[in-house]
Amino acid sequence: MLLNIGLLIVGLLILVWSADRFVYGAAAFARNLGLPPMLIGLTIVAMGSSAPEMFVASTAAVNGMTDTAIGNVLGSNIANITLILGLTALLGAIAVSVKTLKREIPLMLLATLLAGYLLHDGVLSRVDGIILLVAFFALMGFFIWQAIYKETPDPQNKELEADIPQNVPMLHATIWLIVGMILLPLSADWMVDGAVGIAKYFGLSDLVIGLTIIAVGTSLPELAACISGVLKKEDDLAIGNIVGSNLFNILAVLALPGIIAPGEIDASASGRDFYMVLGTSAALAILVLSTGVKKQLTPWHGVLLLITFIAYQFVIFQSQ
Numbered sequence: 194m195l196l197n198i199g200l201l202i203v204g205l206l207i208l209v210w211s212a213d214r215f216v217y218g219a220a221a222f223a224r225n226l227g228l229p230p231m232l233i234g235l236t237i238v239a240m241g242s243s244a245p246e247m248f249v250a251s252t253a254a255v256n257g258m259t260d261t262a263i264g265n266v267l268g269s270n271i272a273n274i275t276l277i278l279g280l281t282a283l284l285g286a287i288a289v290s291v292k293t294l295k296r297e298i299p300l301m302l303l304a305t306l307l308a309g310y311l312l313h314d315g316v317l318s319r320v321d322g323i324i325l326l327v328a329f330f331a332l333m334g335f336f337i338w339q340a341i342y343k344e345t346p347d348p349q350n351k352e353l354e355a356d357i358p359q360n361v362p363m364l365h366a367t368i369w370l371i372v373g374m375i376l377l378p379l380s381a382d383w384m385v386d387g388a389v390g391i392a393k394y395f396g397l398s399d400l401v402i403g404l405t406i407i408a409v410g411t412s413l414p415e416l417a418a419c420i421s422g423v424l425k426k427e428d429d430l431a432i433g434n435i436v437g438s439n440l441f442n443i444l445a446v447l448a449l450p451g452i453i454a455p456g457e458i459d460a461s462a463s464g465r466d467f468y469m470v471l472g473t474s475a476a477l478a479i480l481v482l483s484t485g486v487k488k489q490l491t492p493w494h495g496v497l498l499l500i501t502f503i504a505y506q507f508v509i510f511q512s513q
Contacts, residue, residue, distance in 0.1 A: 194390070194391070194394050196387075196390070197386070197387045197388075197389075197390030197391050197394070198387065198391065199387070200383045200384070200386050200387030200390070201383075201384055201387030201388055201391065201406065201410075202387075203380075203383060204380045204381070204382070204383030204384030204385075204386075204387055205380075205384050205410045205411075205413075207376055207379075207380035207383070208245050208248070208249070208376075208377065208380040208381055208384055208410075208411070209245060209413055209414055210376075211372065211373050211376035211377045211380055212244035212245050212248075212373070212377060212414060213414070214369045214372055214373045214376075215244060215369070215370065215372075215373020215374065215377055216244065216373075217358055217361075217369050217373075218365075218366050218367070218368070218369030218370030218371075218372070218373055219370055219373070220358055221358040221361035221365070221366035221369070222363070222366040222367060222370050224358070224359070224361075225361070225363045225366055243438045243441040243442055243445075243446060244377065244414075245381070245410075245411035245413075245414060246265055246266065246269050246411045246442055246446045247445070247446050247449065248377045248378055248380075248381040249262075249265050249381045249384060249385060249407060249411055250262040250265050250266060250446050250447075250449045250450060251378075251381070251449050251453065252378060252381040252382050252385050253265065253385050253399075253403070253450070254449055254450040254453035254454040255453060255454070256385065257454055258385070258389070258399050258403075258454075259317065259399075259450045259454045259455075259456055259458060260398065260399040260400040260403065260458060260459045260462065261385065261388075261389075261399040261400070261402060261403035261407065262403065262449065262450035262454075263317065263400070263403065263447065263450055263458055263459075263462050264399070264400040264401065264402065264403020264404040264407070264408065264459075264462065264466070265403040265404075265407050265408055265411060265446075266442045266443065266446050266447045267403075267404060267408075267462060267466045267467065267469070267470050268403055268404035268405060268407070268408025268409070268466070269408045269411055269412050269438075269439075269442055270305075270439045270442055270443060270470045270473075270474070271404075271408070271466075271469055271470055271473055271502070271505065272408050272409050272412045272502065273412055273415050273435045273438055273439055274435065274439070274473045274474065274476070274477050274498065275473055275498045275499065275501045275502035275505070276409065276412065276416075276498075276499065276502045277412055277415050277416045277419055277435060278419065278432075278435055278477070278490060278495070278498055279494075279495045279496070279497075279498030279499035279501075279502060280416065280420075280495065280499065281416070281419040281420055281423055281431060281495070282490045282491065282492055282494050282495025282498065283492050283495040283496070283499075284420065284423050284424075284492075285423065285492065286487075286489045286490065286491045286492070287423060287431060287432060287489055287490040288487075288488065288489045289432050289481045289488045289489060289490065290432075290488075291488065293432055293433060293436065294478065294481060294482070294488060297433065297436045297437070297440075298436060298474075298477060298478050298481075299478075300332065300440060301436050301439050301440050301443075301474055302471075302474050302475060302478070304328065304332075304439075304440055304443045304444050305439075305443055305467075305470055305471050305474050306471070307324075307325070307328060307444075308325065308443050308444075308447055308467070309463075309467045309471060311324060311325065312458065312462065312463040312467060313463055314463075315457055315458060315460060315463055316455075316456065316457050316458065317447075317450060317451040317455060317456070317458050318451060318455045319451055319452055319455040321448075321451045321455075322447075322448040322449070322450070322451025322452035322455065323448070323451075323452065325443075325444050325445070325447055325448035325451065326444070326445065326448040326452070328444050329441070329444035329445040329448065332440065332444065384407065384410065385407070388402045388403075388406050388407050389402065391406065396513065397513055398459065398513065399459075400459040400461060400462055400466075401509055401510070401512075401513060404466060404509055405506060405509060405510075415434060415435060415438050418431070418434045419431040419434060419435065422434065432490075439474070443470075461512070465508075465512075469505060473501070476498075476501075480494045480497070480498075
C-alpha cells in the first residue's frame with residue numbers, strides 16, 4: 194500500500210513538472226523554427242495544462258483501463274469548475290469577459306453535449322474517438338482563423354503569446370522537449386500503477402479512481418494557472434484556462450481511449466458522471482449571469498462550487 198501511495202505521489206509530482214518542461218521546450222523549439230507566436234500560444238501553450246490528462250488517459254487506455262481514462266477526463270472537467278474555480282474564487286471576485294461568456298462557454302457546452310451523445314449508448318468506439326478528434330481540430334482551426342482575421346485583437350491571445358519563452362538556445366529547447374517526452378509517459382505510468390494499487394486495496398472501480406484521485410491530481414496545473422492569473426489581475430485568463438482545458442479534455446483527451454482501446458464503458462460514466470459534467474458546465478454560465486452587469490464569480494460562488502465538489506465526491510464513494 195505504501196509503495197502504491199509513493200508511486201502515485203512521485204508520479205504526480207514528476208508528471209506536473211515534466212508537463213511544464215515539455216511545454217516550455219516545445220514552445221521554445223517551435224519559436225526557434227520560426228512558427229508565429231500567436232499559433233504557438235493558441236496551440237502548445239494553451240493546451241499545456243491538459244498535458245497530464247492526455248498522457249494519463251493514453252497510459253490508462255494502453256493498459257486496457259478505458260474506464261480510468263474516461264473517468265480522468267470527466268473527473269478533471271468537474272474538478273476544474275467546482276474545485277479549481279471554487280478555490281480561486283475564494284481569493285476574490287473573478288471577472289468574466291463577454292467574449293468568454295458568449296463564445297468559449299457555449300462551445301464548451303456544445304462539446305460536452307457532443308461527447309454525451311457519443312457516450313449515451315454505453316460504448317466509446319474508434320469512430321467516436323475520430324469524431325471527437327476531428328471536432329477538436331476544427332475548433333483549433335476556428336480559433337486560429339479568428340485570431341488571424343478578427344479586427345480587434347484578443348487580449349487573452351496576447352497573454353498566451355507572452356508566455357512563450359524567448360531567446361532559448363535550440364539545444365536547451367531540444368533537451369527540455371526530450372526530457373518531457375521521456376518523463377511524461379513514465380510518470381503517467383507510475384501514477385496510474387499507484388492509483389490502481391490503491392483502488393484495489395480499497396475495492397474501488399477503475400472509473401472511480403479516474404474520477405477522484407487521478408482527476409484531482411492532473412488538475413493541479415489548472416489550479417496553479419488560475420491562482421497566478423487572479424493574483425496578476427488577469428481574471429479572464431484564469432477563466433479562459435479552465436474553459437480551454439475542459440474543451441481540450443472533452444474533445445482531444447476523450448478521443449484517445451476511443452482510438453486506443455475502444456469498447457464498452459461503465460454505465461455511470463455515460464449517466465451520472467456525464468450529467469455532472471454537463472450540469473457544472475451550465476452552472477458556470479448561470480452563476481456568472483446571475484451577477485447581472487458585473488459578470489463575475491464571487492467568493493460566495495466559490496463556496497457553492499466547493500460544496501458541490503465535496504457532495505459529488507461523497508456520492509461517488511457512497512456508490513461503491
